[in-house]
Amino acid sequence: MFKKIRSDRDPRDTVYSELKKEFAPYLDRAKSTASQFAAKNTKAIFWVMVASMLLSVIIILTSHRSPHITLRPHKTVIAKSPVTGGFQQIMATGNAIQEMLALRKMIDSLSEKKQLTSADSARLDTALDSFQKLNHKFNQRK
Incomplete structure (x- = not known):
């Protein structure tokens, strides 16, 4: 061969x-x-x-000089260290993913029940809202 x-x-x-x-x-x-x-x-x-x-x-x-006259008003920019800012963003993303996984687990466990009590339906409603807000944050970052 x-x-x-x-x-x-x-x-x-x-x-x-x-x-x-x-x-x-x-x-x-x-x-x-x-x-x-x-x-x-x-x-x-x-x-x-x-x-x-x-x-x-x-x-x-x-x-290579920067122009002195600007057409747009100056905005105050707070400079962050790129390493610190990037690390904080990674930590925030990791925490949000952990929260989303916990919410997903709670939603799955509540949706498997045959009958929900009023407390269960309230918890399910708040969990779905929180999950939707976190999901919306992730979609905005992309």
Whole structure:
């Protein structure tokens, strides 16, 4: 069913070595041309590099400023630590899930009864309301 595929290729032949064999003349010519150009124009290359660094500094200093005029009124934002806020949210979600499971267990046990007393129906009604409110909170978070 599963036959071993045998290859009789030379283990020294890799994709890199084959690409190098194929494109070596072009790469050697480009390398020699670039080195000749750099040898002839060293001062020009230096000043182009300096000018590009100065241009990048000018662009950074001028384009990354926040605008002073805002169209919307400022809202006060209370910064929370992301770790603390995330952990508190996880704990609140876990507590809500535990409460939902307890309510579900109570609803299931009350719904299995053949006849409910007035106290049972009141507990079932409040449990269903609480379960519905918790479910609504979860749907709002998504």
